[in-house]
Amino acid sequence: MRVTLLGTGDTTGTPTVGCDCETCMEARERGVERTRFSVHLENERTGESLLVDASPDFRSQFLRDSVPLPDAAVITHIHFDHLDGLGNVFRILDELAVYAADETDPQTGKSVAQTVADDYHYLNAVTVHPTTPFETVEVCGLEITLVPVKHPPLVCYGLTVEDPVTGGKLSITGDTNYNISHRSRETLANPDLLLADGIVPAHLCANHPIGGRDYHDGVPYTFGTKHMTREGARALGAELGAERTRLVHVAHYYPADEAFEEPLAVDGEQYEM
Numbered sequence: 051m052r053v054t055l056l057g058t059g060d061t062t063g064t065p066t067v068g069c070d071c072e073t074c075m076e077a078r079e080r081g082v083e084r085t086r087f088s089v090h091l092e093n094e095r096t097g098e099s100l101l102v103d104a105s106p107d108f109r110s111q112f113l114r115d116s117v118p119l120p121d122a123a124v125i126t127h128i129h130f131d132h133l134d135g136l137g138n139v140f141r142i143l144d145e146l147a148v149y150a151a152d153e154t155d156p157q158t159g160k161s162v163a164q165t166v167a168d169d170y171h172y173l174n175a176v177t178v179h180p181t182t183p184f185e186t187v188e189v190c191g192l193e194i195t196l197v198p199v200k201h202p203p204l205v206c207y208g209l210t211v212e213d214p215v216t217g218g219k220l221s222i223t224g225d226t227n228y229n230i231s232h233r234s235r236e237t238l239a240n241p242d243l244l245l246a247d248g249i250v251p252a253h254l255c256a257n258h259p260i261g262g263r264d265y266h267d268g269v270p271y272t273f274g275t276k277h278m279t280r281e282g283a284r285a286l287g288a289e290l291g292a293e294r295t296r297l298v299h300v301a302h303y304y305p306a307d308e309a310f311e312e313p314l315a316v317d318g319e320q321y322e323m
């Protein structure tokens with residue numbers, strides 16, 4: 051399977067519209083982008099493609115990276131930057147199978163699957179498949195397993211994608227703080243590639259109204275309550291035994307001299323597994 055990182059940014063992306071901070075300026079100079087989150091997976095055996103999250107930048111991402119249009123999609127949660135690109139399939143696709151969790155979110159009274167079905171009821175192409183976390187489903191010839199993560203106040207899901215032929219494994223944390231359950235960690239463990247939410251470096255917790263959480267040796271692994279810090283994401287990668295970890299959902303708040311260092315991803319990176 052070929053993995054293309056279509057969108058590696060947080061909800062405003064980098065460069066952020068109207069922002070002239072050093073990081074956004076540096077991104078423009080380097081000609082790199084971190085658009086809103088999305089990952090493209092191509093099963094080269096079957097010729098099918100799976101999209102993880104529907105970025106509002108869907109159109110420009112597909113034009114830029116020239117990847118095939120998706121046959122199916124997974125939606126991790128209902129925030130704008132992961133869901134609102136789904137409307138882009140109008141008149142582009144005749145059929146899109148959308149997989150999303152079937153558990154009711156106490157916050158909305160609906161599951162992610164139900165919210166997707168309600169919001170996009172007008173799109174004939176979209177067929178929603180409510181999916182039970184921890185139960186593996188086969189999509190595009192790949193094995194997909196959703197796992198609950200922690201992104202209060204909404205439910206959110208990470209996932210694993212395994213190639214049953216090559217044994218290649220991709221784990222994606224979804225938007226999450228560091229406090230992921232033991233059971234979810236067990237499913238996410240030992241990937242060839244981990245894509246981990248690392249929204250800002252730990253030192254920026256000083257700027258968050260409620261600071262950091264999940265301190266380890268004085269370093270916060272969670273920024274506020276919703277996302278991991280760079281340090282938290284790297285620690286999770288080590289703990290899960292990831293062969294390789296790339297940080298995604300990266301914000302323009304990283305200082306310019308840290309924003310383009312390893313292991314922070316930028317759009318368009320591709321991995322074969």
Ligand SMILES: [Zn+2]
Nearest residue numbers: 069071074302
């Ligand atoms: Zn900026």
Ligand SMILES: [Zn+2]
Nearest residue numbers: 127129201225
């Ligand atoms: Zn989110």
Ligand SMILES: [Zn+2]
Nearest residue numbers: 061129131225
């Ligand atoms: Zn997000």
